[in-house]
Amino acid sequence: MPRLQLTVDQLRERALIVRRDIITLLAHAKSGHSGGPLSSADFGTVLFFHEMNLTPGDQKDAGRDLWHFSIGHVTPAIYALMGERGYYPLIDLLGFRSLEGHLQGHPSKHDTPGIDVSAGSLGQGLSVCCGMALGARMDGSSRRVYCVMGDGEQQEGQIWEAAMFAAHYKLDSLCAVIDYNRKQIDGDVQDIMGIAPLADKWRAFGWNVLEADGHDIPALLGAFAQAREAKGRPTVILAHTVMGKGVSFMEDDYRWHGVPPSKEQADKALREMGTTLDAWTERLRHHKEVAVAPSVNGAS
Amino acid sequence: MPRLQLTVDQLRERALIVRRDIITLLAHAKSGHSGGPLSSADFGTVLFFHEMNLTPGDQKDAGRDLWHFSIGHVTPAIYALMGERGYYPLIDLLGFRSLEGHLQGHPSKHDTPGIDVSAGSLGQGLSVCCGMALGARMDGSSRRVYCVMGDGEQQEGQIWEAAMFAAHYKLDSLCAVIDYNRKQIDGDVQDIMGIAPLADKWRAFGWNVLEADGHDIPALLGAFAQAREAKGRPTVILAHTVMGKGVSFMEDDYRWHGVPPSKEQADKALREMGTTLDAWTERLRHHKEVAVAPSVNGAS
Amino acid sequence: MSRATPPSPAPAAVLANPEMKKTREGFGHGLVALGETNPNVVVLVGDLSGSTNVSFFAERFPERFVQVGIAEQNMMCVAAGLASVGKIPFLATYGAFASCRSADQMRVTVAYTDLPVKIAGAHGGISVGPDGATHQAMEEIAIVRSIPNMRMVVPCDYWETRKATIAMAGDAHPYYLRFGRESVPVVTKEDTPFVIGKANVMREGGDLAIIACGVMVYEALVAAEALASRGIQARVVNLHTLKPLDEDAIATAARECGAIVTAEEHQIYGGLGGAVAEVVVRQHPVPMEFVAVRDRFGRSGKPEELMAAFGIKAPDVLRAADRVLARKKPGA
Amino acid sequence: MSRATPPSPAPAAVLANPEMKKTREGFGHGLVALGETNPNVVVLVGDLSGSTNVSFFAERFPERFVQVGIAEQNMMCVAAGLASVGKIPFLATYGAFASCRSADQMRVTVAYTDLPVKIAGAHGGISVGPDGATHQAMEEIAIVRSIPNMRMVVPCDYWETRKATIAMAGDAHPYYLRFGRESVPVVTKEDTPFVIGKANVMREGGDLAIIACGVMVYEALVAAEALASRGIQARVVNLHTLKPLDEDAIATAARECGAIVTAEEHQIYGGLGGAVAEVVVRQHPVPMEFVAVRDRFGRSGKPEELMAAFGIKAPDVLRAADRVLARKKPGA
Numbered sequence A, B: 001m002p003r004l005q006l007t008v009d010q011l012r013e014r015a016l017i018v019r020r021d022i023i024t025l026l027a028h029a030k031s032g033h034s035g036g037p038l039s040s041a042d043f044g045t046v047l048f049f050h051e052m053n054l055t056p057g058d059q060k061d062a063g064r065d066l067w068h069f070s071i072g073h074v075t076p077a078i079y080a081l082m083g084e085r086g087y088y089p090l091i092d093l094l095g096f097r098s099l100e101g102h103l104q105g106h107p108s109k110h111d112t113p114g115i116d117v118s119a120g121s122l123g124q125g126l127s128v129c130c131g132m133a134l135g136a137r138m139d140g141s142s143r144r145v146y147c148v149m150g151d152g153e154q155q156e157g158q159i160w161e162a163a164m165f166a167a168h169y170k171l172d173s174l175c176a177v178i179d180y181n182r183k184q185i186d187g188d189v190q191d192i193m194g195i196a197p198l199a200d201k202w203r204a205f206g207w208n209v210l211e212a213d214g215h216d217i218p219a220l221l222g223a224f225a226q227a228r229e230a231k232g233r234p235t236v237i238l239a240h241t242v243m244g245k246g247v248s249f250m251e252d253d254y255r256w257h258g259v260p261p262s263k264e265q266a267d268k269a270l271r272e273m274g275t276t277l278d279a280w281t282e283r284l285r286h287h288k289e290v291a292v293a294p295s296v297n298g299a300s
Numbered sequence C, D: 001m002s003r004a005t006p007p008s009p010a011p012a013a014v015l016a017n018p019e020m021k022k023t024r025e026g027f028g029h030g031l032v033a034l035g036e037t038n039p040n041v042v043v044l045v046g047d048l049s050g051s052t053n054v055s056f057f058a059e060r061f062p063e064r065f066v067q068v069g070i071a072e073q074n075m076m077c078v079a080a081g082l083a084s085v086g087k088i089p090f091l092a093t094y095g096a097f098a099s100c101r102s103a104d105q106m107r108v109t110v111a112y113t114d115l116p117v118k119i120a121g122a123h124g125g126i127s128v129g130p131d132g133a134t135h136q137a138m139e140e141i142a143i144v145r146s147i148p149n150m151r152m153v154v155p156c157d158y159w160e161t162r163k164a165t166i167a168m169a170g171d172a173h174p175y176y177l178r179f180g181r182e183s184v185p186v187v188t189k190e191d192t193p194f195v196i197g198k199a200n201v202m203r204e205g206g207d208l209a210i211i212a213c214g215v216m217v218y219e220a221l222v223a224a225e226a227l228a229s230r231g232i233q234a235r236v237v238n239l240h241t242l243k244p245l246d247e248d249a250i251a252t253a254a255r256e257c258g259a260i261v262t263a264e265e266h267q268i269y270g271g272l273g274g275a276v277a278e279v280v281v282r283q284h285p286v287p288m289e290f291v292a293v294r295d296r297f298g299r300s301g302k303p304e305e306l307m308a309a310f311g312i313k314a315p316d317v318l319r320a321a322d323r324v325l326a327r328k329k330p331g332a
């Protein structure tokens, strides 16, 4: 059952788990990004635990869906999602960004099982996904392709090259999600280099544009379902999010874009989420199984 | 009187002269682009002989307007316009693309007097013009900046980076013209990589968008005048043109994008324009003065 | 190092009046041959079908041909995406754009992921002619060689380009293939052995070695012929693969000949000459002279005229040979 | 070649316990100094104000600071446009993007036009640490050196970065300045002479020369100290300018020392080692050994840990010295 299709409550619970993982792995690495990973946690969870047909451990499965984070810096979210979905033991999260571990600062195909294409330079991922979608279509496959982008990232011209391409080739198996958290490294996106009106831009580039509260699980489920219906053009979901979502002292503050919490801050954050740094570290250390407990069943 | 502001009839006549120059210089070089230069000839003439404040021979004049062709391959038009406007003797046109001449295949600052920034790789020019406009504003100057782009060129992502930048910084001294001839090297733009709806794209990127028949001199004059009025945002004029305009056997045929006419074809083309290859070559060879005859007076 | 068959000097007559053929046609024909045998081969182009000769493939296999328009960054990453789902994508544009406009995409998405994307950089070198500096790519060797996982081939003629095109499709790593615009002398044969990473000795000799790639292999052969008429035997090494480098062929040349001239249609810094020098000083230091473009942008002109003006014709190779021979240690 | 004051060996104690300072701070402070004296200096950044330290300038001179967002191609050409109307623009981003994402723009618009755009590539080298391979720029020397008209400086410490920043503003050509992320040992003084294009001899010696740039100058000094304790005198040359190259300093080192080790925090192909080798074989062939990253992508880890794992710490320089000394001709 590669599409898990968890229920809304299960997804909420899972997103909380992912957030706890993010904070914990960052605190251990003492390096990495907090803001974007937390804003991506909800739609990421919907993707990994409901929307996408994934077969962890069988990367060669030609039927599975494809996904790629163009914002390579949100590895804390990517790795937590992958770990929870069973790509590798959760204990690996504690080796984030270390020389010994396999979880690089930015996604690396030859280090981490489950990564298809390496990333880390912004603006390139949508093009990669275009190639995946086109290749799948050449093979007569109906596998879908999901691309996660940032809002600051929209400033990269290559995104608009890819946007043009995807519309030109009517790549309707392609669904992009933009983590519209209104922040980037140096501050507010609208101050740094305004991207508004973003929906108009994507429409003018020929895309089916959907907007959703990026922390509202039912809204996200609805958007992904709608994307599947769109024929003849690709879909982009503007997921309106809050940077640092879920940690009171991080929310909506761009200064958390690229720094990890200290151990103390992490413990504080985890207490807000109903656990502690020690307790959650213990979970990661010992919870070696595929993270989806057998009691959790998909809806289909 | 650096803005010549010729009359409509004078501009029409001047554009015809520019087209004759283009054909003649191409035939002599036996190398170079025909299609885009001919589609650019009319708005180019309006720019050089009406709209822009130019001071040929005094490149250091901090009051003159700035212009830059992002489509470096339309040098036949650029060089003809410059020659006619008095940047160098017209005879130089006959040395186009030769080792001895100063007129390189693509614009080169250190070869050709009057070129501010070299070009030849598509998609870079609008950014250059953004820098010019911003620099002028820092200096408190009101000089205007004109950028000529191609329609195929709109596929380059850097253009959209620059578009975003110019709107963000409200560069209203910047006016871009797109030679919307619907053709590029490999065929029709809409088949190669569709750019429609182009006006919507520019609007969504925050620009003042004007459209005009790119061969209708009064319409072009009107558009440039309107662009001067726009405050707080840059203007782009979609100049709807015909590739190869003015030469019956070249019009609307993409295969003329990058090839020159043979001597016979050039003579045929020039006869359509009321002269011959020999006669027009003679004109270029001997007409060494600043090309604007004293009888031609500007309107202001 | 494999020895070309025959390694004997090309007859002066052939050198004086060589068959002329375009390397880009070798690329185009190689693609068609691949298309016929390998259904995974797909071809992408950035609005330059004709001048890169991918039009040959496009006509035969339209369903495996992807027109990307003028968007080289996107093209590089679309190719990567295609490779990630099992295709063997060739992408074609001018070398100036293949190497520079999408360098970051080549580095991060293609090379770091180590995907079998094959990058064809057409219009390499000053011999591009009238288009001028911006279109005369002369930095590709330096750029591509610096990026880990990349492989690079600079074939010398039609046949070698055809063979290189076919060979690189069979290796699951990223490649950069550099070729030119003009017709150039055919100096190999249809059955001359071609192995990626193995230099071909085109002419034996022990007085000095001329190591060249691309069209400069022909210029080297012409220079060697002139040297032979003065009793000097120059070994001519066709170093078609710039990465991985045939270090043995280079070290052997240094040891056996004691002096090396390199010849390339490329900037002098970080090109073939630099690659050879890096091996020479580590393995067997000998005097070297470089025939290359001397850190200058190109300009418009006729191809042959430009090659002469920029100092990379056979007489320039000859002069470099004389210089290096004068420096060679008597006993070496 | 100018000789640093004093050229005498840095005392072992200082090397063992050096003052640590960030080169990027030298850049940031240099910009502020420029801002105070030269109203034409403007600064552009691609959403990396803090980590490139252009924030220092932005706070002081907000009206001359241009935030470009994440659009490196645009940034390079906006800088060119600013330069064309008389500004002296410095643009800053990570070296991976400065050198690769906007390589075509650097080549065509900036270098071919020969505009005084100053490109600051931060986060050069494996010592970038935990961000990993994509952010560890190690190809810049090869790329930038291949492009005509470009100049390039890789300063060794805080003071040299500050001086280089100020010096390049005074020269009307395009520059690339490469510096790192971490605090590195301060091995020069505020008043150590710095002249673009003139290598500094940091330590005299005639048994071999260690030619280095960037943080590797420190590693070279440490290695030289260890060699001295064994009675071997190594000359340490700080080759801060990679282009134009101080060919005299290199040739002199080859002639006087007879053996060279190069040390750089860069890929092994086409970097400082390659640049030195190109001069050595043309002027005075001697054995060389290269300390550099061996054509591999970087990875996440702690800076020091990575430098050791990738073989570019003082012990690696020492081993290279031993290898080259073993190869050195007795009489040379």
Ligand SMILES: Cc1ncc(C[n+]2csc(CCOP(=O)(O)OP(=O)(O)O)c2C)c(N)n1
Pocket (backbone or CB within 6 Å): A035, A036, A037, A071, A073, A120, A121, A122, A123, A149, A150, A151, A152, A153, A154, A179, A181, A183, A184, A185, A243, A257, D046, D047, D048, D070, D072, D097, D101
């Ligand atoms: C091409 C490129 N330029 C710059 C960077 C450095 N960088 C990493 S993340 C980032 C900001 C991204 O903003 P956004 O997409 O909004 O992500 P968020 O900060 O919301 O996580 C920048 C500039 C990069 N990784 N790649």
Ligand SMILES: Cc1ncc(C[n+]2csc(CCOP(=O)(O)OP(=O)(O)O)c2C)c(N)n1
Pocket (backbone or CB within 6 Å): B035, B036, B037, B071, B073, B120, B121, B122, B123, B149, B150, B151, B152, B153, B154, B179, B181, B183, B184, B185, B243, B257, C046, C047, C048, C070, C097, C101
């Ligand atoms: C970056 C870049 N890619 C490719 C080219 C090659 N090229 C030159 S002109 C051209 C087509 C341009 O189309 P368009 O802008 O419509 O100009 P037109 O053909 O109408 O003159 C191409 C692909 C180039 N000069 N620069």
Ligand SMILES: [Mg+2]
Pocket (backbone or CB within 6 Å): A150, A151, A152, A179, A180, A181, A182, A183, A184
């Ligand atoms: Mg954001």
Ligand SMILES: [Mg+2]
Pocket (backbone or CB within 6 Å): B150, B151, B152, B179, B180, B181, B182, B183, B184
């Ligand atoms: Mg067009």
